[in-house]
Amino acid sequence: MTTRSLLPRCAACQETPEGGLHDGLWLKGLFICSRCCHHLTDWSNDENKYKTLHEALKRTWASNPAWRKYLAIAGNT
Ligand SMILES: [Zn+2]
Numbered sequence: 001m002t003t004r005s006l007l008p009r010c011a012a013c014q015e016t017p018e019g020g021l022h023d024g025l026w027l028k029g030l031f032i033c034s035r036c037c038h039h040l041t042d043w044s045n046d047e048n049k050y051k052t053l054h055e056a057l058k059r060t061w062a063s064n065p066a067w068r069k070y071l072a073i074a075g076n077t
Pocket residue numbers: 010011012013014015032033034035036037
């Protein structure tokens with residue numbers, strides 16, 4: 001086993017960022033690299049990275065009902 005296995009892989013672009021664990025953000029157990037975070041708002045709905053991330057989020061949140069508390073917070077604003 002090498003240290004490579006400790007590096008995160010982005011849920012959107014499926015790549016490992018150069019800066020490793022600190023080169024992105026963790027979102028409910030998913031890692032999104034800083035490059036994707038930066039370009040997130042540029043993506044369209046047909047972008048492959050958007051679809052990949054969307055599916056990953058759906059899978060994560062479907063098995064974790066706790067995400068609903070964030071909806072409640074958003075609904076109160
Ligand atoms: Zn990425």
